[in-house]
Amino acid sequence: xxxxxxxxxxFLGVVAVLLxxxxxxxxxxxxxxxxxxxxxxxxxxxxxxxxxxxxxxxxRASAFRDFEKKYLQSLSNEILQVYDAKGQVRFVAEDERVxxxxxxxxxxxxxxxxxxxxxxxxxxxxxxxxxxxxYIIVAAAENVYGKRRLKSLASIMSAIYISSLLVIYxxxxxxxxRALAPIAALNDQVDRITAHDLHQRVDEGFLxxxxxxxxxxxxxxxxxxxxxxxxxxxxxxxFVRNASHELRTPLTASIGELQxxxxxxxxxxxxxxxxxxxxxxxxxxxxLINNLLDLAQAEEAVPLTDEVRLDELLWEVREAVAxxxxxxxxxxxxxLADLPADxxxxxxxxxxxxxxxxxxNLVDNALKxxxxxxxxxxxxxxxxxxxxxxxxxxxGMGIAADDLAQVFQPFFRAAAVRGVTGHGxxxxxxxxxxxxxxxxLTLRSEPGRGTVAELVFVGR
Numbered sequence: 349x350x351x352x353x354x355x356x357x358x359f360l361g362v363v364a365v366l367l368x369x370x371x372x373x374x375x376x377x378x379x380x381x382x383x384x385x386x387x388x389x390x391x392x393x394x395x396x397x398x399x400x401x402x403x404x405x406x407x408r409a410s411a412f413r414d415f416e417k418k419y420l421q422s423l424s425n426e427i428l429q430v431y432d433a434k435g436q437v438r439f440v441a442e443d444e445r446v447x448x449x450x451x452x453x454x455x456x457x458x459x460x461x462x463x464x465x466x467x468x469x470x471x472x473x474x475x476x477x478x479x480x481x482x483y484i485i486v487a488a489a490e491n492v493y494g495k496r497r498l499k500s501l502a503s504i505m506s507a508i509y510i511s512s513l514l515v516i517y518x519x520x521x522x523x524x525x526r527a528l529a530p531i532a533a534l535n536d537q538v539d540r541i542t543a544h545d546l547h548q549r550v551d552e553g554f555l556x557x558x559x560x561x562x563x564x565x566x567x568x569x570x571x572x573x574x575x576x577x578x579x580x581x582x583x584x585x586x587f588v589r590n591a592s593h594e595l596r597t598p599l600t601a602s603i604g605e606l607q608x609x610x611x612x613x614x615x616x617x618x619x620x621x622x623x624x625x626x627x628x629x630x631x632x633x634x635x636l637i638n639n640l641l642d643l644a645q646a647e648e649a650v651p652l653t654d655e656v657r658l659d660e661l662l663w664e665v666r667e668a669v670a671x672x673x674x675x676x677x678x679x680x681x682x683x684l685a686d687l688p689a690d691x692x693x694x695x696x697x698x699x700x701x702x703x704x705x706x707x708x709n710l711v712d713n714a715l716k717x718x719x720x721x722x723x724x725x726x727x728x729x730x731x732x733x734x735x736x737x738x739x740x741x742x743x744g745m746g747i748a749a750d751d752l753a754q755v756f757q758p759f760f761r762a763a764a765v766r767g768v769t770g771h772g773x774x775x776x777x778x779x780x781x782x783x784x785x786x787x788x789l790t791l792r793s794e795p796g797r798g799t800v801a802e803l804v805f806v807g808r
């Protein structure tokens with residue numbers, strides 16, 4: 349079921365229930381009023397009967413009938429009877445038509461005025477005291493006119509109810525279509541956008557609504573989503589393009605080396621030299637493939653359940669460095685007074701292997717782009733606000749300001765370092781791992797004065 353139909357039927361259902369309740373209330377009020385008016389007429393008939401019969405002692409039954417026909421408007425199937433204190437019928441012809449039980453007569457004497465039902469008739473019993481004695485006057489009749497009026501009212505209300513529902517359905521469907529027209533237009537625009545034209549945007553102006561309207565917000569949300577998708581697709585295309593180039597380079601070099609070796613017979617030393625060159629290229633290719641796999645896995649959800657102490661992590665990363673380079677790394681945990689009182693402040697909840705890899709990539713870059721006699725400082729500080737800051741600082745060649753904004757793009761390499769072996773994957777991988785742990789990785793660098801990589805972890 350479409351939203352338009354759903355809204356129409358929902359609106360129709362709500363209005364139908366409310367309208368039915370109002371009509372039912374009007375009908376009940378009308379029925380109550382009709383019953384009250386008829387009871388009042390019965391009471392008046394009983395009072396007139398008592399006055400004529402009891403106050404005019406010499407009046408005969410036939411005289412009463414003549415008086416009734418001349419001055420009183422009789423009711424349908426009317427019965428008028430007078431009982432004495434002994435419960436005997438004293439007046440009105442055709443008194444055999446109604447016989448009241450002693451219980452009803454006793455109630456009338458007790459309550460002075462009682463309304464009750466006699467078959468299809470409504471009846472009233474009055475206790476009348478006269479100088480001749482105590483009497484019970486009963487007037488009963490069928491409310492034919494009231495029933496006919498209620499029946500007519502019910503028919504009119506049913507017709508009004510059905511016709512109103514038809515009108516409400518048409519009006520509700522029209523309003524629902526008008527209200528949903530911007531959504532339909534928005535849907536048409538979004539439906540025309542494919543993966544090949546993600547540069548297109550939803551036109552927010554066609555809504556002609558206020559700035560805070562929900563549909564305007566929806567259009568803006570779609571546009572922001574399209575921006576993220578476009579950026580993601582562009583990044584993916586750049587990734588595939590760069591990855592293809594990086595994978596092709598060692599393969600092309602290896603194939604060319606092997607073709608040269610096979611072109612003619614060579615001494616064993618030449619073959620060993622060629623094989624060593626091919627092996628080096630293949631090792632570079634293996635390292636690149638491993639980095640690509642790590643980069644892809646960093647996008648996946650991994651369990652962050654390890655309690656990793658950052659101070660231990662620093663030493664672990666240092667020990668993982670080749671022995672020849674290990675002496676260049678200096679670990680700094682600050683003065684004893686700077687250390688937190690609770691060792692748990694060093695703990696970060698996450699994945700130990702990924703954190704080792706991220707910090708290791710930063711340390712490898714610092715060693716790679718620094719002179720062999722320059723040291724790399726690996727430090728840790730715990731701040732009062734709960735932040736843990738890990739810094740990897742070197743005094744190497746640094747990064748130009750124009751290149752610094754792009755270093756986290758996969759396969760990007762600054763022009764100054766393209767002569768150094770590398771693939772431009774280590775920094776993006778480290779950034780994604782740190783982000784996966786809720787942290788932030790930033791770089792500060794100045795050409796000729798080195799680079800500082802800062803990892804900030806907040807909370808546990």
